[in-house]
Amino acid sequence: MIFAQQPKTQAPAKAVLITTLPGSSRDKAHCLYEYRLVYRQTDAEADGCLMLWQVVGGREPYQVALERDEWRQLVWHCTCPDTIYRRDQNPRHLCKHILGLLEFVPPVERPLARAA
Numbered sequence: 001m002i003f004a005q006q007p008k009t010q011a012p013a014k015a016v017l018i019t020t021l022p023g024s025s026r027d028k029a030h031c032l033y034e035y036r037l038v039y040r041q042t043d044a045e046a047d048g049c050l051m052l053w054q055v056v057g058g059r060e061p062y063q064v065a066l067e068r069d070e071w072r073q074l075v076w077h078c079t080c081p082d083t084i085y086r087r088d089q090n091p092r093h094l095c096k097h098i099l100g101l102l103e104f105v106p107p108v109e110r111p112l113a114r115a116a
């Protein structure tokens with residue numbers, strides 16, 4: 001999945017989701033993270049990118065996406081280093097940004113995790 005080439009979409013949502021997640025400091029103290037919906041596919045049966053979220057609150061902003069792949073599997077992606085490096089060892093690994101978003105989004109069959 002390529003995050004740099006976002007699908008054409010409506011204006012970014014003005015509403016945001018806010019949660020606390022373990023921060024990036026050594027003590028992992030919880031801090032506020034903000035999720036802003038950047039894109040949402042309106043066709044529920046479509047393949048490709050279904051949702052794209054911008055996440056801020058840590059050292060860097062990241063993007064979290066939910067994709068329906070060519071095998072009709074739902075797959076979460078995140079651009080954070082945790083996802084990129086740990087997925088090689090555990091393809092089902094979900095980073096804190098994805099887990100934080102799963103607190104809000106409607107439950108679906110647990111999607112696979114895959115590095116960006």
Ligand SMILES: [Zn+2]
Nearest residue numbers: 078080095097
């Ligand atoms: Zn992440």
